[in-house]
Amino acid sequence: MRKIHGGTGAAERAGEKAPLLLRLAAGMALLGIAMLFAMILAFALPAFLQPGPGGAFGWFWRPYQGEFGILPMLAGSLLLSCSALLLAWPLALAVCCWTLSAAPGLLRTGTRAGIRFMTAIPTVVYGFAAVFLLTPLIRAGLGGAGRCWLAASLMLSLLVLPTMALILEAGLKPRLDRLCLGGQALGLSKLEILWFLVLPQSRKTMLAALLLGFGRAAGDTLLPLMLAGNAPQLPGALTESLRTLTAHMALVTANEVGGAAYNSLFTAGALLLIINAVVSLLARRLAGRPGNLPGEQM
Amino acid sequence: MTEGPEAPENIPEPEAVQLPGSVHLQDLSVNFGRHQALKNITAAFSPKGISVLVGRSGSGKTTLLRSINRLNEEFDACATSGQVYADFGQGLIPLYDNPDLFLPDLRLRAGMLFQNPNLFPVSVYRNLALPLQLAAGFPKAELPDRIRQALTSVGLWKELENRLDLPAERLSGGQQQRLCLARTLALEPRILLLDEPTASLDVHAAKEIEDLLLQLAGRYTVIMVSHSLAQAGRLGSRILVCEEGRLSATLDAGADFSEEMLARLL
Amino acid sequence: MTSHMPGEGVKRPPLFRLFKHCYGLAAPLLLFCLLSLLGFLLYHGAPSLNLSLLFGDVPPLEAISGRRPVWDGLWPAFTGTLCLIGLTMGLALLPGIGCGLYLAEYASPRRKKIIDSAVDILAGTPSIVMGLFGFTLILFLRRTLLPEANTGLLPASACLALLVLPVLIVGTREALEAVPESLRLTAAALGFSRSQRLRRVLLPAAGQGLWGGLILAIGRCAEDTAVIMLTGAVANAGLPAGLTAKFEALPFFVYYITAQYQTQEELLLGFGAALLLLLLAGGLTLLAHGLETGYRRRWQGGKR
Numbered sequence: 041m042r043k044i045h046g047g048t049g050a051a052e053r054a055g056e057k058a059p060l061l062l063r064l065a066a067g068m069a070l071l072g073i074a075m076l077f078a079m080i081l082a083f084a085l086p087a088f089l090q091p092g093p094g095g096a097f098g099w100f101w102r103p104y105q106g107e108f109g110i111l112p113m114l115a116g117s118l119l120l121s122c123s124a125l126l127l128a129w130p131l132a133l134a135v136c137c138w139t140l141s142a143a144p145g146l147l148r149t150g151t152r153a154g155i156r157f158m159t160a161i162p163t164v165v166y167g168f169a170a171v172f173l174l175t176p177l178i179r180a181g182l183g184g185a186g187r188c189w190l191a192a193s194l195m196l197s198l199l200v201l202p203t204m205a206l207i208l209e210a211g212l213k214p215r216l217d218r219l220c221l222g223g224q225a226l227g228l229s230k231l232e233i234l235w236f237l238v239l240p241q242s243r244k245t246m247l248a249a250l251l252l253g254f255g256r257a258a259g260d261t262l263l264p265l266m267l268a269g270n271a272p273q274l275p276g277a278l279t280e281s282l283r284t285l286t287a288h289m290a291l292v293t294a295n296e297v298g299g300a301a302y303n304s305l306f307t308a309g310a311l312l313l314i315i316n317a318v319v320s321l322l323a324r325r326l327a328g329r330p331g332n333l334p335g336e337q338m
Numbered sequence: 339m340t341e342g343p344e345a346p347e348n349i350p351e352p353e354a355v356q357l358p359g360s361v362h363l364q365d366l367s368v369n370f371g372r373h374q375a376l377k378n379i380t381a382a383f384s385p386k387g388i389s390v391l392v393g394r395s396g397s398g399k400t401t402l403l404r405s406i407n408r409l410n411e412e413f414d415a416c417a418t419s420g421q422v423y424a425d426f427g428q429g430l431i432p433l434y435d436n437p438d439l440f441l442p443d444l445r446l447r448a449g450m451l452f453q454n455p456n457l458f459p460v461s462v463y464r465n466l467a468l469p470l471q472l473a474a475g476f477p478k479a480e481l482p483d484r485i486r487q488a489l490t491s492v493g494l495w496k497e498l499e500n501r502l503d504l505p506a507e508r509l510s511g512g513q514q515q516r517l518c519l520a521r522t523l524a525l526e527p528r529i530l531l532l533d534e535p536t537a538s539l540d541v542h543a544a545k546e547i548e549d550l551l552l553q554l555a556g557r558y559t560v561i562m563v564s565h566s567l568a569q570a571g572r573l574g575s576r577i578l579v580c581e582e583g584r585l586s587a588t589l590d591a592g593a594d595f596s597e598e599m600l601a602r603l604l
Numbered sequence: 605m606t607s608h609m610p611g612e613g614v615k616r617p618p619l620f621r622l623f624k625h626c627y628g629l630a631a632p633l634l635l636f637c638l639l640s641l642l643g644f645l646l647y648h649g650a651p652s653l654n655l656s657l658l659f660g661d662v663p664p665l666e667a668i669s670g671r672r673p674v675w676d677g678l679w680p681a682f683t684g685t686l687c688l689i690g691l692t693m694g695l696a697l698l699p700g701i702g703c704g705l706y707l708a709e710y711a712s713p714r715r716k717k718i719i720d721s722a723v724d725i726l727a728g729t730p731s732i733v734m735g736l737f738g739f740t741l742i743l744f745l746r747r748t749l750l751p752e753a754n755t756g757l758l759p760a761s762a763c764l765a766l767l768v769l770p771v772l773i774v775g776t777r778e779a780l781e782a783v784p785e786s787l788r789l790t791a792a793a794l795g796f797s798r799s800q801r802l803r804r805v806l807l808p809a810a811g812q813g814l815w816g817g818l819i820l821a822i823g824r825c826a827e828d829t830a831v832i833m834l835t836g837a838v839a840n841a842g843l844p845a846g847l848t849a850k851f852e853a854l855p856f857f858v859y860y861i862t863a864q865y866q867t868q869e870e871l872l873l874g875f876g877a878a879l880l881l882l883l884l885a886g887g888l889t890l891l892a893h894g895l896e897t898g899y900r901r902r903w904q905g906g907k908r
Contacts, residue, residue, distance in 0.1 A: 058710035065702020073722045079740045134630035151631040160889030162827030164855045168878045169641045259730025261830035309736040320728025446795035456790035473795035
């Protein structure tokens with residue numbers, strides 16, 4: 041019989057375990073994550089178990105009549121993030137293709153720096169500027185209250201665009217670099233190489249960018265809270281008001297209604313937690329190794 | 339599991355057995371995930387002269403070298419089977435699965451030199467002092483002496499005597515590689531494992547290193563991977579040809595090997 | 605862009621031709637939006653960027669020493685944010701950097717996978733859910749061990765710590781993994797034990813990269829609003845009085861002014877606060893990015 045050495049962690053083979061402090065640190069980090077899930081799911085459990093009338097899964101939010109449905113908010117979250125992505129994803133792709141293929145120049149350098157800088161802008165600052173700049177414009181141009189689906193959707197797309205552009209660039213650039221010389225030798229322009237050769241290879245990256253953009257858009261609180269008007273209804277038009285799950289959570293805790301209203305709060309939290317967990321796991325699987333996605337940590 | 343810490347049962351080349359510094363590979367296989375880098379290699383390296391490993395890239399030369407100081411284990415998904423025996427002065431001891439062998443000790447006694455001069459991003463002095471102090475555990479008072487000796491033995495002392503505080507990255511390529519050799523020699527190894535030590539140097543610097551190696555060959559067991567057949571011919575007292583994870587030929591200096599003959603074997 | 609290719613005569617699909625004509629517009633459009641928002645903020649906020657923005661009518665020294673409360677300046681919100689950053693970092697540093705080191709140097713592939721997934725999930729969790737975590741934690745404590753538990757500085761920092769944890773973990777791990785493999789091997793070949801190698805060779809080599817992650821985490825902590833909204837930020841708390849006291853913070857102040865401003869002066873204060881926050885968060889992120897770029901250039905470019 042022959043002995044096989046190795047197979048697990050290099051450190052363990054080398055006969056050395058991680059120092060206690062590091063193992064403790066990793067344990068603490070995992071414990072924090074576990075507690076996050078445990079607490080929120082435990083508090084949301086009653087609402088999931090009793091989906092009766094007046095519970096969280098109804099289409100009406102009328103606290104004074106005992107109705108605490110959050111389905112309009114769920115729909116609001118989905119509508120708002122999807123509409124924001126509809127605008128932001130093609131733009132992100134265009135910006136990314138342009139910075140990758142255009143000749144270097146002041147505008148290109150400026151665009152790259154601008155995208156980097158945009159990931160650093162606090163969302164509350166975006167919201168603040170939009171309340172005083174964008175909403176008056178919408179009110180004057182399209183009528184209505186100004187704080188509406190359209191306003192929130194425009195600002196959200198501005199918020200997620202740099203994240204998506206950075207992910208796309210990180211995924212497309214190595215492939216482009218590999219194919220560039222060969223393609224140009226065949227008489228193709230950089231843009232043509234991108235469009236006909238690189239993009240078809242990069243479906244996963246593009247989908248990952250879309251998913252992570254969705255996660256950011258659905259998880260953002262301040263922009264919908266400040267810009268979407270917050271009426272708990274299904275909007276009929278872009279100029280109407282809507283309320284997202286995140287904004288709903290902020291409003292309910294601010295007003296301290298208590299009781300059944302809190303149930304809706306926990307349900308909304310659990311829904312967001314689950315949606316975003318699935319989205320980020322899927323996106324990372326698509327984009328390959330974690331940590332290859334810049335911007336996500338911004 | 340028949341292999342204990344006693345000597346191997348069938349010794350490949352009896353003449354080399356009793357000499358301190360000899361190395362035996364027995365039925366050695368190394369896998370990285372599904373890729374088998376070494377396939378059941380049995381070989382012996384004698385402490386006399388320089389043994390040179392040659393072969394195409396990907397033939398397993400470096401893996402073979404690294405199996406002797408167990409550096410392959412620094413990579414995930416590496417699995418080794420078989421055994422390596424080495425004599426550090428107390429008879430042949432097994433290097434794998436030996437609870438009495440402390441891994442850092444093995445690496446001190448089998449020193450390694452890489453293709454690129456891998457200096458730490460600190461001063462010349464600290465580059466030598468750090469491993470001496472941390473890995474070998476020499477008292478601080480001995481360090482200046484040992485460092486002077488090590489630098490002298492590679493012919494760097496005169497050049498660097500007054501510039502020990504210089505960042506090591508500022509030295510020339512040849513100086514850097516000699517400094518690396520000094521750093522390894524300072525740890526008082528018995529075996530030297532050299533992985534294409536002149537590949538990143540210009541002709542002149544390579545010549546300096548080659549001359550140094552010929553001087554050292556008497557005192558250490560030198561096993562070296564080379565990319566150049568001419569160099570193998572100049573330095574080697576024995577040449578081993580690697581091919582797809584196996585040793586396909588072994589040539590001794592006596593059997594007048596020529597470059598053409600080697601080229602035919604590859 | 606280049607139009608003298610021999611293939612120019614070949615007809616391309618219509619979607620491509622549309623894209624080719626329009627894609628150059630996206631970047632200027634983006635820059636236009638960014639610049640108009642920034643310009644708007646600067647136009648209204650820049651005039652109020654001076655000492656009285658922070659301290660109001662109170663002499664700065666008396667405000668800083670806490671002898672006189674500041675009612676019409678950002679000082680309480682600013683100190684609140686600084687306290688939040690300090691406490692959060694105090695809580696998050698050990699698990700964040702420690703877990704990053706563990707992942708980069710010690711974890712077996714299986715464990716790496718598990719921890720990576722957990723960190724991914726945490727990184728994707730919306731900040732308001734982190735706030736809700738603090739909120740439920742307090743409710744839980746009230747019902748069980750601590751009937752007097754309430755929202756305040758410490759719970760808010762704990763939730764923020766969870767929020768910045770992935771930033772620290774990923775930053776630390778990437779900084780260490782960017783250290784060239786050769787340096788790692790050399791240290792091993794010279795007989796360093798793993799912990800010696802980590803402490804004496806890898807950590808000094810990764811230093812600058814570690815700072816990048818750290819500063820990014822600070823920026824994240826300074827800008828986040830949703831977490832503290834649910835865990836104890838209020839508009840009129842004055843200087844933070846203790847670990848369990850309510851507190852003010854810059855981002856919350858900006859939000860509050862948007863919703864509740866009464867006078868023109870308050871609105872101007874809001875512009876000042878937004879600009880200050882932008883400078884703080886933007887400056888920190890750019891600094892982190894600069895450090896990381898320099899770090900990468902050092903190991904991947906250059907003569908090595």
